[in-house]
Amino acid sequence: MSATIIDGKAIAAELRARIAKQVETLKRDQGITPGLAVVLVGEDPASQIYVRSKGKQTVEAGMQSFEHKLDPDASEEDLLALIRRLNDDPAVHGILVQLPLPNHLDEDLVINTIAPEKDVDGFHISNVGLLGTGQKSMVPCTPLGCLMMLRAHHGSLSGMDAVVIGRSNIVGKPMAQLLLGDSCTVTIAHSRTKDLADVVRRADIVVAAVGRPQMVPGDWIKPGATVIDVGINRIVDDTGTTRLVGDCDFDTCAAIAGAITPVPGGVGPMTIACLLANTLTACCRANGFPEPEGLTA
Numbered sequence: 001m002s003a004t005i006i007d008g009k010a011i012a013a014e015l016r017a018r019i020a021k022q023v024e025t026l027k028r029d030q031g032i033t034p035g036l037a038v039v040l041v042g043e044d045p046a047s048q049i050y051v052r053s054k055g056k057q058t059v060e061a062g063m064q065s066f067e068h069k070l071d072p073d074a075s076e077e078d079l080l081a082l083i084r085r086l087n088d089d090p091a092v093h094g095i096l097v098q099l100p101l102p103n104h105l106d107e108d109l110v111i112n113t114i115a116p117e118k119d120v121d122g123f124h125i126s127n128v129g130l131l132g133t134g135q136k137s138m139v140p141c142t143p144l145g146c147l148m149m150l151r152a153h154h155g156s157l158s159g160m161d162a163v164v165i166g167r168s169n170i171v172g173k174p175m176a177q178l179l180l181g182d183s184c185t186v187t188i189a190h191s192r193t194k195d196l197a198d199v200v201r202r203a204d205i206v207v208a209a210v211g212r213p214q215m216v217p218g219d220w221i222k223p224g225a226t227v228i229d230v231g232i233n234r235i236v237d238d239t240g241t242t243r244l245v246g247d248c249d250f251d252t253c254a255a256i257a258g259a260i261t262p263v264p265g266g267v268g269p270m271t272i273a274c275l276l277a278n279t280l281t282a283c284c285r286a287n288g289f290p291e292p293e294g295l296t297a
């Protein structure tokens, strides 16, 4: 293996420590505690794990955590009413509705009901538009975490060729916007892309956000390129044990890449740290305080 491992877990811990310090100052000097509300509809076990871990890290950063659990068959009306209540609650600076939602709920409607300034996921159409036009917005946590790791490793990304595999609204598209904002030449690949291997081979930066275990092999990677693996896939390996793998085949990619993020311990921890960063940013904006430095794009 030759690649440098980009240690998302360590970078996230450092980010959370900086956030905790600023939260403490905010509480001491202004008497204000940033608050994050997380809404979970249903009982998806993976979602429950994420929500628990978000709540724990929110409290560890000195913030208030509000958890709202709704039955899997909760009505859209009830969910929208809850969101409106949280929009009006001055103790809540950030609102996250865990996705995916059960099929009977209109995801776009639900997201667009969140007040844009409290939309710490950055999924509201206003935030998507602001990001796309280079204006101040709430930036989606996973792509923001990826950008922070890329900047930590490279400094400037200007002029680099970046390929994002995946075009979802929550990862692929905002990731491409952020890379463009940092002056990369960006290609977005997806399930209809022809000759994906050749497209990926051109990239100095590969961001894989597909949801297919170990899909990207090392021989697609340009020697020395940086690989950011967003995928979180649970597989049962040859020995019968369940483990977490990314969208990239770690061993073969690490043999060729210049740098790579591991799964677990890469993008995942950065996502949660960026959620806390967005909550602090939202709290400062809501109160007219100066924005904390280095927490957003």
Ligand SMILES: NC(=O)C1=CN([C@@H]2O[C@H](COP(=O)(O)OP(=O)(O)OC[C@H]3O[C@@H](n4cnc5c(N)ncnc54)[C@H](OP(=O)(O)O)[C@@H]3O)[C@@H](O)[C@H]2O)C=CC1
Pocket (backbone or CB within 6 Å): 142, 165, 166, 167, 168, 169, 170, 171, 172, 189, 190, 191, 192, 193, 196, 209, 210, 211, 212, 230, 231, 232, 233, 267, 268, 271
């Ligand atoms: N670490 C973290 O914090 C997070 C991790 N994730 C993980 O990231 C992964 C992607 O998530 P998400 O964006 O929500 O997933 P989606 O399922 O919404 O999107 C997957 C994308 O991959 C594309 N795709 C599927 N198959 C192929 C293929 N064979 N070749 C090329 N492209 C393909 C799809 O193309 P098309 O549009 O044509 O269908 C689609 O654009 C998942 O593993 C998810 O668990 C997600 C969020 C946060």
Ligand SMILES: Nc1nc(=O)c2c([nH]1)NC[C@@H]1CN(c3ccc(C(=O)N[C@@H](CCC(=O)O)C(=O)O)cc3)C=[N+]21
Pocket (backbone or CB within 6 Å): 049, 050, 096, 097, 098, 099, 100, 121, 141, 142, 232, 244, 263, 264, 265, 266, 267, 268, 269, 271, 272
């Ligand atoms: N509204 C909304 N916003 C999200 O940001 C959101 C969402 N819905 N739905 C689900 C996805 C997924 N996601 C992850 C967050 C952290 C880890 C994470 O911390 N992973 C650990 C491993 C955790 C484990 O062991 O399962 C790691 O990669 O090291 C993973 C995945 C956020 N998402």
